[in-house]
Amino acid sequence: MSESPVSTRVLTIPNLLTFLRIGLIPVFAILLVYQREGWALVVFTIAGVSDGIDGFVARRFKQESELGTIIDPIADKLLMTTAFIMLTMSSVVGTPRHLPVPFWVTATVIGRDVAIVAIAGAINVMTGFRGFKPSWLGKASTFVQVVGVIAILVAAVFPELRGFYLPTVYTTVAGFAVFSGIHYIFHVSKLMREADTEK
Numbered sequence: 001m002s003e004s005p006v007s008t009r010v011l012t013i014p015n016l017l018t019f020l021r022i023g024l025i026p027v028f029a030i031l032l033v034y035q036r037e038g039w040a041l042v043v044f045t046i047a048g049v050s051d052g053i054d055g056f057v058a059r060r061f062k063q064e065s066e067l068g069t070i071i072d073p074i075a076d077k078l079l080m081t082t083a084f085i086m087l088t089m090s091s092v093v094g095t096p097r098h099l100p101v102p103f104w105v106t107a108t109v110i111g112r113d114v115a116i117v118a119i120a121g122a123i124n125v126m127t128g129f130r131g132f133k134p135s136w137l138g139k140a141s142t143f144v145q146v147v148g149v150i151a152i153l154v155a156a157v158f159p160e161l162r163g164f165y166l167p168t169v170y171t172t173v174a175g176f177a178v179f180s181g182i183h184y185i186f187h188v189s190k191l192m193r194e195a196d197t198e199k
Helices: 003-007 013-033 037-060 066-088 103-127 136-157 159-198
Strands: none
Touching: 013 037, 013 066, 037 066, 037 136, 066 103, 066 136, 103 136, 103 159, 136 159
16 A cells, blocks of 8 residues: 555656656757767766666665656657767768767667567557566666767767777667667567466
8 A cells, every 4th residue: 555655656756857867858969969069978978877866766765656667768768869860960970980870870779669669569459468677688778878879979079089989889889789679579578478477
């Protein structure tokens, strides 16, 4: 009984941090459009760090909520999709060495998310299963993407670093996206088997 009020609360610290992250997305995009890469780096870092903090606070202080389970992954996807699309536009970061972000990297990141949503939707329609949870490799992929975007922005601010690590960043981000997408299929299969066992 005591868990019900907590699970339906809206104004929790984790949710407020998620709202902050969503609010920072257009600020981040505007800064990139006006080529304020340094400030864009600061804003994105704040948004990325808030993702880790809200999860920690939710677990540590038992502030998980139904709303949080919905809007947190949406905020993550909006932030990362916006970041990769913006950084793939040559009009935003120009065309120096290893910039903008290659299209194949952005296509892989976004394609992985679209595939997961499509698979989850199809499974839900066919079986009614709704117990989807992120996999550990999916969380790792999101972390790699956040670190990758920060590394890309650092390279945009400090041109001498561009050729030093950006190719590795691109390969790592795309690799995690592909493998986490494949892994998620097996992860969902395991969740469905566990749900059937509990019936």
